[in-house]
Amino acid sequence: MAKISIYLNAKASGTDRIVWENKLKEYLFRHKLIFHTPPSIDGLKKEVACDIKEGTEYIFSVGGDGTANVLIQELAGTPVRLLIIPTGTANDLAGELGISRNIKKIITMFQNRQIEPIDLININGKYMITNGGIGLASDVATSINTLRSKFPFFRDIMRYTGDQIYSMILGFKITKWNFPHYNIKIESSHLEKKIIKVKTPMLFINNQPTLAGKFNLAPATCNQDGKFNVTIFTHQTRKSLIQAILSIKKGNFPINDPDLIFFETDNVKLTNLDKEQLMFFGDGEQLVTNKTFNITINPNFIHCFCFKSGNIQEHSYGLDMIEAF
Incomplete structure (x- = not known):
């Protein structure tokens, strides 16, 4: 028993x-x-x-x-x-x-x-098991959590739409507002230049391939290999960002997109070079608010029941378009 x-x-x-x-x-x-x-x-x-x-x-x-x-x-x-x-x-x-x-x-x-x-x-001392990040996607998670807490009927909408609610809110934010870009310094031992800076509307940290049910954001990522995936959108126009998101949602990861950077690592430090603090979301929740995020991996740190495990692969693309800091 x-x-x-x-x-x-x-x-x-x-x-x-x-x-x-x-x-x-x-x-x-x-x-x-x-x-x-x-x-x-x-x-x-x-x-x-x-x-x-x-x-x-x-x-x-x-x-x-x-x-x-x-x-x-x-x-x-x-x-x-x-x-x-x-x-x-x-x-x-x-x-x-x-x-x-x-x-x-x-x-x-x-x-x-x-x-x-x-x-x-x-x-920064908080754990995440799936996916998370900063920027526009964090705004989507925050908006959904706010609507869910303030308006009880929004839960009924979520039950009806399922995971499509994330796509709907993301689409609304992209098409209705001038979404912000953040100046982020990125430091990692797995980057060729070790320290880079990017201007990004959203940046993701991934422990598994799929986010929000439908987005195969990090297809080569595995949650059992002692590494995580970093995916950075550096698109400066609404049109190019929408094209990249739609391609990912359709299951066609835009590997040759010059505005998309992604790599595997076991450590990364993110620093917002602008004045304000940023919200880091993870597992659909608001995890940490700060200007600097120290991100590491704890291998084999929790035991879960499962029917399958991931395939371990490693890729690194798009580094030629980053500016050395």
């Missing part, structure tokens, strides 16, 4: 929580199940800390990438095994791990103990 703590997103509909609670009780009746629906992040942290102290073997996250991210902050580097049950909007982590909402497949995965060690990305 295993001891399992199950965390359900307190912001999800009550019906969904009850349905999943009943399903898990039905299929895992031989195990000791403890259900949690903490009303706040602080409450969740205390309950997870108690789980770790008491030797809980498994934690289930019933929610989206944001719910998983909160749990990951506490579970990083511990022996606790994490199982994701995707009930969120994009569910990027579950998608990468090959997990669907099929309860029978989830139970089979658990019974077979299909577990893999996964790398975590560390941004």
Whole structure:
């Protein structure tokens, strides 16, 4: 008999929580199940800390990438095994791990103990397991989280649109406003020039290929190889940026785009050369606000149930168009 703590997103509909609670009780009746629906992040942290102290073997996250991210902050580097049950909007982590909402497949995965060690990305002391970054994409994540918290009906819209909501908000921002560009200094031992500067509307840090359900942003990236992907958009016009985004959404990564830079590394430092602080988003959540982001990788730092693992490859393109700093 295993001891399992199950965390359900307190912001999800009550019906969904009850349905999943009943399903898990039905299929895992031989195990000791403890259900949690903490009303706040602080409450969740205390309950997870108690789980770790008491030797809980498994934690289930019933929610989206944001719910998983909160749990990951506490579970990083511990022996606790994490199982994701995707009930969120994009569910990027579950998608990468090959997990669907099929309860029978989830139970089979658990019974077979299909577990893999996964790398975590560390941004100024905060962990991220999927994708994140700064600039326009961070603005999209912030806008969605703000709308979700201020207007209850927006959650119904998200349930109807699914992960398409990210594309809709991104398209709205690009076409309706003059989106800003940020002057960023980038330092990494895996850059040929070590230190570069770029003017970018958005920059991504990727631990897996897919972002927001549909964007195959880093096709060669793997979350088990001790490295992460850096992808930088340096497009200066609305038209060229839209063309690049549409190409990626269609599954045709624009590898020959001279305004697109990407490389693999295990360390990078980002510094905003302008006055304001920037928001770094990760796993769909607002992680860190700062002018400087020290980003490193923690290999094999959390153990997750999964149906598949990535293919390890490495690429570096577009460095010839960057200006040495």
